[in-house]
Amino acid sequence: MEFELYIHIPFCLKKCLYCDFLSTCGETPDVIDEYMEALCTEIKWQGKRYRGVVTSIYIGGGTPSIVPLGHIETMMRTILTSFRVRRDAEISMEVNPGTVTATSAVFYKNCGINRISIGLQSANDEELRLLGRIHNFDRFVETYTHLRRAGFDNINIDIMTGLPGQTPAKLAETLSKVLILKPEHISAYSLMIEPDTPFYEKYGEDAKRQEQGLPTKELPTEDEAYELMKRTQMTLKNFGFNQYEISNYAVLGRECRHNIGYWTRVPYIGIGLGAASLLHPEMEENILGRGSLEHRMTNTRHLYDYIDDALILADIDAKTFWMDVPIYDGNIDVIPxxxxxxxxxxxxxxxxxxxxxxxxxxxxxxxxxxxxxxxxxxxxxxxxxxxxxxxxxxxxxxxxxxxxxxxxxxxxxxxx
Ligand code: SF4
Missing domain, CATH: 1.10.10.920 (Arc Repressor Mutant, subunit A)
Structure with a gap:
């Protein structure tokens, strides 16, 4: 049985104004230490619980690149000793501009990470400020250069379209500055105005008008947003990128294997705060017996509960029925x-x-x-x-x- 691993590291330096991901900022170094210890405890436990071969690993967040390097090394060693990881597994990590040094880039490479995803979002400093990002474009270029010099030959850059006040000219500037750098992969997402974010308070009404096709104040109208998305698509295709998914473009052979696994329903184990898993019956034969359904499991989304509960896993039998496993918050049977x-x-x-x-x-x-x-x-x-x-x-x-x-x-x- 083959499956993928997702590892969640929820810490960020500052919350971006549009972000509704499960991420937190301002935690003390002690809390980060405890979390990483809890995470490694869960990795070891899940490694005993599920049999099979890991085909890809995705370390996401949050901003995994703000965690001290020693923790990343321990985490990677723990993964590689707890699971059977395929030799050619794709191992991706998310980083943010300004949080990677020449030393840390080499360190990540030496730990076995072979793909990096950088959250740029825009090459326009005014737009970056508006989004509440911690970086400017120069910091991004520094980060990108460190990673290239360290030998990373598989880099994704995230960009966003549909930003407030974004014009075709501003988008063209972002695209050309990104394309000059020749990344292997570009993810281009449309900005979503999510509830419970500062952006929702500011642009929530505008987003509703956009959805209804009405004139907007600061966000692009529905037609303008569509135009920005189409321009991105055309430009990237003209530069040789293959659009292999609605929002994802890659040079041939550099499509993200982990995400393709997700879209083709390869099972995955999510480890860390709020992480979700899709478990196939074969993986659970030693726990539930034959013939059970697929399950979708979710870990608790509360940071301190997760730390306490994951640390206890060291004393819990790996075959324990999910209801008696403290980190799990929910279990859904997936009917055919x-x-x-x-x-x-x-x-x-x-x-x-x-x-x-x-x-x-x-x-x-x-x-x-x-x-x-x-x-x-x-x-x-x-x-x-x-x-x-x-x-x-x-x-x-x-x-x-x-x-x-x-x-x-x-x-x-x-x-x-
Ligand atoms: S860096 Fe990413 S995860 Fe962190 S706050 Fe910004 S958008 Fe959210």
Whole structure:
């Protein structure tokens, strides 16, 4: 059995104004030490609990690059000794500009990390200030240079479109400054105005107007946001990037294997604060016996509870039933109908779409029978195509992906 690992390090130097990720700032060094000890305890415990081979590891956050290097080294050693990690596993870590030095870049490389994802968001300093980011573009270039000099040949840069006041010219500036650096991968996300963030207070009303296609005050209108997204897509494609997913572009062979695993429903174990896992029955045979359903487990989202609960794992048998495992906050049985819908709406985020044979192999059902109505409707609307056993969204379908992908959820609900 193969699976992926996600490791969550929730600490940041400062909370960005739009951020609703599970991240925290201002924690004392003692708390960070305790968290990293708890994290390693959970890694060891999960390593005993689940059998199989790890194909990729993603260390996300938060800002993992603000954690002292000794902790990263211990964590990496703990992962590599607790799990069977494939020799050629992709091992990614998220960093933020201004938090990597020449020394730490080399250190990460020597620890076995082979892919880096940098949160740039914009190359325009005014936009970075508006987002509440800690860096400016020069700091980003320093960070990028340290990583390249350390030998990282697989780097992702995150950028954002749809920022308040973002014009096509400002976006073009970001794109050209990023492209000059020749990264292997670019993730381009549209800004989302999430509840319970300072941005929601400031732009929440504007975001509603944008959604309804009405004139906006500071955010781009719906049409302008679409235009910014399309320009990004066109520019990146013109520069040889392959759009392999709605928001992700890569030079050939540098697609993020970890994320592809997620979109193709490869099981994963999430370790750390609030981390989620998707567990296949085979992985749990030694705990639950044969024939159980897939499970989605979630760790507690409370930092101090997580630290206390994960440290106790050292004294808990690795085969303990989930209800008696203190770190878990929830467990959902994934019924086959949900797994099938998820397979379609995650898989069709990728430009390659899904393969009918793979669907049949996984579920013993035919996708064109189960989703007969959704497939017919989306094909009729020109949003979906089938070619050589592959079903995928057309360019129009990718533009309207929220609507198109929701059809699979609706049809799945209708059939229940
Ligand atoms: S660096 Fe990332 S995780 Fe941290 S606050 Fe900013 S957006 Fe959130």
């Amino acid at each position: 109908e949900d797994a099938m819908a998820e397979y379609c709406y995650l898989g069709m985020r990728m430009t390659d779409g899904i393969r009918k044979n793979d669907f049949y192999r996984q579920f013993g059902e035919r996708v064109d029978v189960i989703y007969k109505d959704a497939l017919a409707k989306l094909t009729r609307e020109g949003l979906l195509k089938e070619e050589n056993g592959r079903i995928f969204l057309t360019d129009n379908g990718l533009d309207l992906s929220t609507y198109a992908l929701s059809e699979f959820i609706l049809e799945s609900e209708d059939s229940m």
